[in-house]
Amino acid sequence: MSLQDISDRISKAERNAGRKSGEVKLIAVSKVQPDGRVKAVLDQGHRCFGENRVQEAEAKWPDFKQHFDGIELHLIGPLQSNKARAAMALFDVIHTLDRPKLAATLARIAQEQGSCPDMFIQVNTGEEEQKAGVLPADADQFIQDALALDLPVKGLMCIPPAHEEAALHFALLAKIASRNGLAGLSMGMSSDFEKAIALGATHVRVGSAIFGDRVPG
Numbered sequence: 001m002s003l004q005d006i007s008d009r010i011s012k013a014e015r016n017a018g019r020k021s022g023e024v025k026l027i028a029v030s031k032v033q034p035d036g037r038v039k040a041v042l043d044q045g046h047r048c049f050g051e052n053r054v055q056e057a058e059a060k061w062p063d064f065k066q067h068f069d070g071i072e073l074h075l076i077g078p079l080q081s082n083k084a085r086a087a088m089a090l091f092d093v094i095h096t097l098d099r100p101k102l103a104a105t106l107a108r109i110a111q112e113q114g115s116c117p118d119m120f121i122q123v124n125t126g127e128e129e130q131k132a133g134v135l136p137a138d139a140d141q142f143i144q145d146a147l148a149l150d151l152p153v154k155g156l157m158c159i160p161p162a163h164e165e166a167a168l169h170f171a172l173l174a175k176i177a178s179r180n181g182l183a184g185l186s187m188g189m190s191s192d193f194e195k196a197i198a199l200g201a202t203h204v205r206v207g208s209a210i211f212g213d214r215v216p217g
Contacts, residue, residue, distance in 0.1 A: 001209045001210065003028075003041055003044050003046055003210055004044075006026065006206055006209055006210055007026065009193075009194065010024050010026060010193070010197065010204065012194075013193070013194040013197035013198065014197060016194075016198065017197055017198045019197070023202065024197055024201060024202060024203070024204060025048060025202060025203045025204075026046070026048060026204060026206060027048050027049065027050040027074050027076070027186075027203055027204065027205045027206070028041055028046055028048065028049050028050065028206060028207070028210050028211070029049075029050040029051075029052075029076065029189075029205050029206060029207030029210075029211075030049045030050065030051060030060075030207070030211065031050070031051050031052040031053065031056065031076075031077070031207065032052075032056070033207075033211045035060065035064075037211045037212070038060070038064070038211075039064070041210060041211070042064065042068050042071075047068070047070045047071050047072055048072045048074070049061075049071065049072070049073055049074065050073075050074040050075075050076040050095075050205050050207075051073065051074070051075060051076065051077070051091075052075075052076060052077030053077055054075070054079070054083040054086050054087050054090065055083075057073065057075070057090055057091070058086065058090060061073060061090065072092045072093070073090060073091045073092050073093075074091065074092065074093045074094075074095060074203075074205075075087055075091040075093070075094045075095060075096060076095045076096065076157075076186075076205055077096060078096055078098075078132045079094060079096050079097075079102060081101055081102050081105045084102065084105045084106055084109060085109055087117075088106065088109055088110070088113070088116065088117055091117050092117055092118065093117055093118045093119075093120070093154075094106075094117050094118070094119050094120070095120040095122065095157040095186050095203075096120070096122045096132065096157065097119045097120065097121045097122065097146060097151070097153070098121065098122040098124075098132050098133050098134050099134070100142070100145065103142075103145065103146050103149055103151060104149065106119070106149075106151060107149035107150060107151055110150070110151065111150075116151065116152055117152075118152050118154045119146070119151050119152055119153045119154060120153070120154060120155050120156060120157040120184060120186045120203075121134060121139070121142060121143055121146060121153060121155075121156050121157065122134065122156075122157045122158065122159075123135075123136060123139050123156050123157070123158050123172075123173055123176060124136075124158075125158045125160060125169040125172050125173055126160060126161035126164060126169060128161055131159065133158070133159075136172060136176065139156070139176050139180075140176070140179070140180060143156075143176075143180045143182070144180075153182065154182065154183070154184040155177055155182045155183060155184020155185055155186060155202065155203075156173050156176060156177045156182060156184065156185060156186070157173075157185075157186035157187065157203075158170070158172075158173045158186075158187050159189075160187075160192075166188075166192040166195055166196070167192075167195045167198075167199060169187075170185075170187050170188070170195060170196050170199040170200075170201070171199055173185060173187055174199055174200045177200075183202065184202050184203065185199075185200050185201045185202050185203070186201070186202070186203040186205065187199075187201045187203075187204070188201045188204040188205065189204070189205050189206060189207070190206050190207060190208050190209035190210075193205075193206060
């Protein structure tokens with residue numbers, strides 16, 4: 001599916017939800033994609049991309065940034081505390097803040113540097129043991145703790161369980177965000193981004209629908 005097709009579907013979903021055109025940001029998930037495919041999307045004028053791993057992004061994006069202006073990078077995969085400094089240097093937005101130790105590390109580096117990427121807190125809405133994210137019952141307190149550290153928390157992120165109705169998880173995330181005064185909702189992927197937009201998504205993460213199947217290295 002072309003980038004234009006995805007953009008058109010997002011615009012239609014915005015209209016159907018009674019939302020303003022351009023309210024939803026498309027993050028093209030370029031993890032484990034060959035450089036040629038990423039360049040093709042850059043050549044079409046898209047500038048917002050998502051990566052899962054700091055190391056992969058470090059190998060890929062500095063060169064692209066030399067050739068394309070205005071690139072905005074989003075970290076959408078788990079972040080280890082020992083990679084925090086590198087992540088903060090490379091990414092404009094981090095979607096996977098999920099534990100006190102990481103929050104403290106990011107806050108300390110932000111104070112040292114005098115700057116910090118925007119943050120989304122990942123919520124494990126399905127309470128899955130194998131998945132990262134703060135549990136819904138702990139989310140309110142963690143949000144307040146992160147804000148108290150002066151971290152620029154803009155919203156929440158979730159990845160619904162694969163075999164459950166995604167809309168239920170999107171609605172839960174929106175409810176938690178609303179009661180904590182957060183406007184950002186990073187939710188919705190290739191298979192369900194229209195549902196996410198209907199429930200308030202501000203950022204959708206679309207990979208395979210744009211790039212095709214991933215190509216493991």
